[in-house]
Amino acid sequence: MQGKWALAAAIGLALAGCGGGGGDDEGSKPIGGSGAKYDGIYVEPNYLGMMLVDTGRTSQPVIIADFSTSVVMVADTAKLSNKKLTTTGLTLADGSSGSLVYSPAMQSNITFGNNSAKASIDLAGEVYSFDLTKAPDSLAVEAVSGSHLNYNDGAEWIINEDGTFTVNGTCTVSGTFERKDEYFNVTEATAVSCGSDDFEGKYTYGVIVTLSNQGSDYVAGVIGRKGNLLWGSAELSN
Structure with a gap:
């Protein structure tokens, strides 16, 4: 499914179908190594939002936020294999409803290209995906x-x-x-x-x-x- 990032639809489904709960970041480790070349800020040019990837973070190595629709996804950990980053443990929040859900088993996949990335979340067999372009670093x-x-x-x-x-x-x-x-x-x-x-x-x-x-x-x-x-x-x- 494609859409306005498709992030809002994915989070809406997750909040409707999953129970809440808190996460535990103990045991998270940095990815390190070759993953650093994929680090940075990725955006969908038509909307005010971002995906931040930092493979050196000991926890929360991927944070995705769509500020226009007020939805956020935070990953606990991530594992890199070739050009694919698989995150495990997701916190999903929807500002319009005030809802938040955490699943230690929920995963997302990010595939990196040439200054681009495709992120996807599989929820009950429905894949929500959105394409992103690598953006310049934050201003000084x-x-x-x-x-x-x-x-x-x-x-x-x-x-x-x-x-x-x-x-x-x-x-x-x-x-x-x-x-x-x-x-x-x-x-x-x-x-x-x-x-x-x-x-x-x-x-x-x-x-x-x-x-x-x-x-x-x-x-x-x-x-x-x-x-x-x-x-x-x-x-x-x-």
Whole structure:
């Protein structure tokens, strides 16, 4: 099945057909080695979203987010064989319904080409796939620093050159980040004022990237922990 990434349809089916639950990242190992040549940010040029592949991460080596439809997929681990990356253990979230599901057995497959990738998820025999193109690395922090507004949801992103950030949105999220090759790795993040205690507190992982879509540049990010994901984006003001 092809579609708007087909990610939203896949996650919708998974949330309808699977029970919830939390993940456990213990025992995850970096892929390392030749997998590094496939690392980077991949995009579907028509939509505001990304797939981040980092084979050096000890956990969450693949994070896929469609910020236009507000759906996210995070993989626990991944194994590379030739040009095919198989991930195992998926957390799927749908912002429109507020639903999240985790399956330690669910898998996705990513096949790499020449500056491209095809990702697919097999759910109950229905394969959802989407094609992606490798994008430029995230902009330098100097180009991202400042205050940026998401005009759709009102969230304000404040990125500072000293490696700190704040997002004032559904929650107020503050934290620190550092440059890691193609993106920024979130080294610490805490959410407060979420309106629900379930989403407040410290988060254990996260990423921030910059994306270009239809002539505009955006800052976008995902933070997560067992049982929770937060994500969003904003158009760069500078």
